[in-house]
Amino acid sequence: MNILLELKHLKHISLPARPVICKGLLIVIALIVLRAIVTPFLAVNSSEKEGFYDSTTDLLPGIRRDKFIEVPQIIWGLNNQKIAFARACLTARFLNRSLLMPSLSASLFYKEVDLLRPITFDKVFDFTKFNARCQGFVRLARYSEVSNQTKPFKLQKGSGRRWTVEKDLDQLLQYRRGEADDSEVIEIIGKHPFLWPDHWPVKDYARIFDCLALAPEIEAEVVKVISKIREAGLKARHEAGISHNKHAKEGTVNPPVPYIAVHMRIEKDWMIHCKKWEQRSNSNEICSSKEEIIHKVSQITDLRRPVVVYLAVADSLLEDDSITSGWRVGMVAFEKKRLGVTDIYNRQPYLIKSAIDFEVCARADVFVGNSFSTFSNLVVLSRTQRLYDMGKASSCGENVGLSSYAYNVIGDDGGPQRWMTDMSDTSLQNLSYGTNNISCH
Numbered sequence: 386m387n388i389l390l391e392l393k394h395l396k397h398i399s400l401p402a403r404p405v406i407c408k409g410l411l412i413v414i415a416l417i418v419l420r421a422i423v424t425p426f427l428a429v430n431s432s433e434k435e436g437f438y439d440s441t442t443d444l445l446p447g448i449r450r451d452k453f454i455e456v457p458q459i460i461w462g463l464n465n466q467k468i469a470f471a472r473a474c475l476t477a478r479f480l481n482r483s484l485l486m487p488s489l490s491a492s493l494f495y496k497e498v499d500l501l502r503p504i505t506f507d508k509v510f511d512f513t514k515f516n517a518r519c520q521g522f523v524r525l526a527r528y529s530e531v532s533n534q535t536k537p538f539k540l541q542k543g544s545g546r547r548w549t550v551e552k553d554l555d556q557l558l559q560y561r562r563g564e565a566d567d568s569e570v571i572e573i574i575g576k577h578p579f580l581w582p583d584h585w586p587v588k589d590y591a592r593i594f595d596c597l598a599l600a601p602e603i604e605a606e607v608v609k610v611i612s613k614i615r616e617a618g619l620k621a622r623h624e625a626g627i628s629h630n631k632h633a634k635e636g637t638v639n640p641p642v643p644y645i646a647v648h649m650r651i652e653k654d655w656m657i658h659c660k661k662w663e664q665r666s667n668s669n670e671i672c673s674s675k676e677e678i679i680h681k682v683s684q685i686t687d688l689r690r691p692v693v694v695y696l697a698v699a700d701s702l703l704e705d706d707s708i709t710s711g712w713r714v715g716m717v718a719f720e721k722k723r724l725g726v727t728d729i730y731n732r733q734p735y736l737i738k739s740a741i742d743f744e745v746c747a748r749a750d751v752f753v754g755n756s757f758s759t760f761s762n763l764v765v766l767s768r769t770q771r772l773y774d775m776g777k778a779s780s781c782g783e784n785v786g787l788s789s790y791a792y793n794v795i796g797d798d799g800g801p802q803r804w805m806t807d808m809s810d811t812s813l814q815n816l817s818y819g820t821n822n823i824s825c826h
């Protein structure tokens with residue numbers, strides 16, 4: 386469309402000119418203009434994957450850019466916030482609207498609302514990359530895009546037991562039409578979005594999570610922590626007399642030293658909570674002690690020993706130096722304190738600390754977690770999504786450095802259960818509440 390308009394314009398100004406030279410010149414100018422118009426489009430297509438984002442690509446049909454959804458501040462733990470954010474995105478998508486960039490919460494308070502420390506989405510995640518990666522699926526908008534010519538339409542969400550998934554869906558369908566649909570902004574009010582009913586399949590959540598890239602300053606911290614872990618692995622190999630570059634050819638770069646990440650849930654409040662849970666559900670596959678976890682992790686044979694084991698643990702456990710002791714020969718355990726990276730974490734509020742640990746686990750060569758933890762479940766979801774993206778969905782991550790295990794479930798070979806997310810699940814329920822029905826699909 387743009388190109389045609391530009392050419393018409395050229396023809397028009399050339400009308401008074403007679404000579405043939407002018408016609409030739411005209412063609413040359415037209416070609417230059419055409420090139421100038423077309424080139425940026427080509428450039429955008431090839432660099433889109435790198436997170437380069439140009440609003441011209443939004444000319445493709447997709448979510449409306451002039452209709453918005455506004456949601457209340459998103460609260461609770463990192464993974465609850467991610468799920469709530471995804472739900473807000475999917476609700477906006479359902480109504481074919483852009484989601485106004487929501488506020489997350491930097492600190493972990495449940496009741497004291499004044500202590501929640503709102504933090505805008507783009508302080509934690511990369512706004513531009515998000516829209517580039519999720520283009521055509523969901524769209525985030527800035528408040529400056531709103532014209533404010535009309536008052537927002539307020540949509541009161543129900544809560545409590547009587548507010549069912551069906552009622553919620555009826556309500557959403559109703560607001561796809563009529564007065565609500567005409568208004569520029571639909572402001573959702575009511576309890577925070579994590580409690581909103583879940584209408585969407587796991588693969589839609591996975592698609593949104595896949596668009597979340599950390600803000601560059603936080604990404605830099607993740608890279609620092611991971612390189613510390615790999616350095617520790619290299620040191621352990623040297624001490625064991627294994628030369629890392631024995632087989633490396635002249636001039637080739639050594640592959641990074643692999644590591645195992647273990648999401649260790651053994652802090653006191655979790656143990657009390659999970660014991661009760663086991664009693665209620667008549668199961669013995671929810672809690673694991675430190676010794677059980679060490680035993681399970683030592684049965685994993687994916688990686689050559691000695692190997693570094695990074696322990697993602699609650700801060701309260703850092704007081705207890707014994708969590709890095711008792712590991713089997715060839716498994717060198719570190720948490721952030723022993724690794725010497727506490728200063729990186731201590732500079733950050735709760736939410737960012739968690740986000741760094743999440744990435745360290747998601748990028749590990751082997752991940753071991755608890756299938757009743759939302760954190761572990763979302764780590765495995767992210768790893769499974771990467772296997773799908775690599776076309777390796779049937780490999781369980783073996784040989785590509787992305788295998789995952791659950792230490793709380795006994796696998797077929799007596800070791801920890803191999804674990805991939807069931808991407809065909811029609812709801813997020815099992816992931817957010819936990820299940821021991823896990824396998825490697």
Ligand SMILES: *[C@@H]1O[C@H](CO)[C@@H](O)[C@H](O)[C@H]1NC(C)=O
Binds near residue numbers: 446449
């Ligand atoms: C959403 O809005 C876009 C832009 O107006 C439009 O092209 C598309 O058909 C709409 N989709 C739905 C499902 O309404």
Ligand SMILES: *[C@@H]1O[C@H](CO)[C@@H](O)[C@H](O)[C@H]1NC(C)=O
Binds near residue numbers: 529531532
């Ligand atoms: C509309 O209001 C929001 C704040 O409520 C503001 O950030 C935005 O700039 C306003 N838009 C315009 C066009 O004035």
Ligand SMILES: *[C@@H]1O[C@H](CO)[C@@H](O)[C@H](O)[C@H]1NC(C)=O
Binds near residue numbers: 807
């Ligand atoms: C376990 O998960 C599979 C799919 O992953 C499902 O088909 C099966 O019904 C589940 N079993 C139970 C008891 O929920």
Ligand SMILES: *[C@@H]1O[C@H](CO)[C@@H](O)[C@H](O)[C@H]1NC(C)=O
Binds near residue numbers: 807810815820822823
């Ligand atoms: C997830 O939960 C549903 C019930 O909500 C069940 O039917 C399904 O089989 C479960 N999937 C897995 C993998 O356990």
